[in-house]
Amino acid sequence: MRTAIERMQKIGFTKVLDMPAGKTTRLSFSAVMMKNNIDYLEDLKKYADSIDAQFICKVPTLTGRALNNIDNMFEVSEYDNIRKKLFQYTAKRETLMVDTPKCMAWHYGPTISSTGEVRECYTSPCNGDKRIGNVREKPLIELLKRRNEVYDITTVDFCPVKTRINKSFEEQGLHKIWTITNDDKKKMEVIKGY
16 A cells, blocks of 8 residues: 555655645545544544645445444444544545535445555445556556446536435335535534434
8 A cells, every 4th residue: 555655655645735715635545534543533643744635534324334344333422522522633524525514435436445446436336337446456547437338427416426325215115324514615514423
């Protein structure tokens, strides 16, 4: 992973840009904080800062591999306090929004895993016919074309992944696992569930 980071630094991905909303960089690390890694929060932030990358941290949602790690998740009653702690370290809101009501990771990706897999979202695996490919095997431009073929990139959904999960839950007669409220046009909060 360090080799990949060094290569990204060399081509300018960690160049700090002065934007109207504040300083930003094109390289970021996204960490899902759980019981087993919450003690590393400060170290992760310091590392990202040391290479001019953004550090984005969030609490887990019931998607992807989190479903197999329920014991490592915080109790629902702890989430408010955990989120307050994370907001002291994260460079952006947990949903990766800037000034638009949509997830930046999904709409402006690519999202690349630590093993090189280009993924639809960092919360969902891309398996079978939904697999996009690996940057170690194919050029990124080819993988982005494949992503655009496999997924509807023109969607205006806030989060297409969570929308599909909600739809699946509703079809099973279950409650939605998430919903969003727009309190003041810029502040969007994920509420209800995990």
